[in-house]
Amino acid sequence: MSDTAARSDMNSWQAVQEEALRRIRSRQWRPGELIPNEAELSQELGCARATVNRALRNLAEAGFLDRRRKAGTRVALHPVRKATLDISMIRQEIEGKGQAYSYLLLSSGLESPPLDVRVRLQGPADQQQLHITALHMADRRPYAYEDRWINPQAVPEAMTADFEAQSPNEWLLVHVPFEGGSIAFSAKTASQMEAEILACPPGEGLFVIDRATWSKGQVITQVRLIFHPGYHMHTEL
């Protein structure tokens, strides 16, 4: 009885993926090792090459395999796990927890941005930017402090928008399509002002998200969200 003979044909890409994963985990296919090519596998497993392709492509996306044309497919040497985070609007995040969302505009106006913001917004040196600060609340308790800069060249309509009624977060999502962006997660120590706004002791460690989004080569907006103490972001993998 050959080990490689198809016991029972696996003719679904999920089954093929499971089998491949099994071989990786059992070290039948070792890290760095070249695995049989799609044609061979499809024959061995009794299915079409497209089915094998779908399975292996999926595993490559998940970081288990490295695939290169002609070079073939090999088991990833350093399995880089990919965690996917859902970045939703703050309102949804709060309402999803069954809490009441509310929002308070703290300030809004044209200002000359500080150096670090100017660098990222890529605007002309003397260009003023729309600066907005606001507080998001869950069940009337401070949830996250939003500090946002909007590029008026990219979004002139933002100058006349009413950010009392709708947070810039939501307004931008609805009115300005965007192509890409970058996100960074970090921690910071609460300053005196931040502590007051978030109703926590100064010096507290706070979770921070910095995000920039662009479209058509222009930076649209840049925002820093500082969350209340105890906040944590969670995901499965």
Add this chain to the structure above:
Amino acid sequence: MSDTAARSDMNSWQAVQEEALRRIRSRQWRPGELIPNEAELSQELGCARATVNRALRNLAEAGFLDRRRKAGTRVALHPVRKATLDISMIRQEIEGKGQAYSYLLLSSGLESPPLDVRVRLQGPADQQQLHITALHMADRRPYAYEDRWINPQAVPEAMTADFEAQSPNEWLLVHVPFEGGSIAFSAKTASQMEAEILACPPGEGLFVIDRATWSKGQVITQVRLIFHPGYHMHTEL
């Protein structure tokens, strides 16, 4: 000249995806709205249905579309962006920045875990767990403090492993295949001890990752990584 006639056939799934994205962004397809089915689209765009399927499936994965059998495909009402983070081994993370990685085992031994750890490890109440603390360094400067609990029932080999030479992070990755896990990101205020280990002032805000991994229904390990001040995790979207 009809608007729906194929100007130039798009016979690659990327092109179809671009066209679909364009229609979503231009609000030709509005949020919540049902879009034409695959058969119609394939005819309109002059390609096979499988090609349209690939494109739309991809967009659904990215969160732009909601698809349900029979119900059809509609534009996502609340565009939930999905950011994917690469979770690699700390050593690679550091070496990837061109810095020298080093590692110091601080403590190792069987202990009765505190309540919160016991709950997550799901072990018997009186079961002792392998407790390891260690420090990861970049260019000889503290980078992250690792506080790990390992379930000896799930990984008996870990009891005799040499964690002086290899960090538990890497040892586990190589020796124990895992099926799933959960990750949480948060911030904390540096305690006296943490400040000493990470060589920073106490009270500093520090970035924290909590991770638990399981396999075959058993929790394998649970780890908390506390990073040096200034650390941030970055990704594109």
Add this chain to the structure above:
DNA sequence: ACAGACATTATGTGCAGACATAATAACAAT
């Protein structure tokens, strides 16, 4: 009116075959 059987429909997936593309290896010419 209502429950259960049935038909309809859109997505999900499988197949075989074909060509495209990128990376490599082998070979030739300088």
Add this chain to the structure above:
DNA sequence: ATTGTTATTATGTCTGCACATAATGTCTGT
């Protein structure tokens, strides 16, 4: 040795077809 050309190979993708599956609507008998 080095460069340029060519053949080879494995993955990437498209096509046209088929059937599976799940959700919805419709029809029917009581």
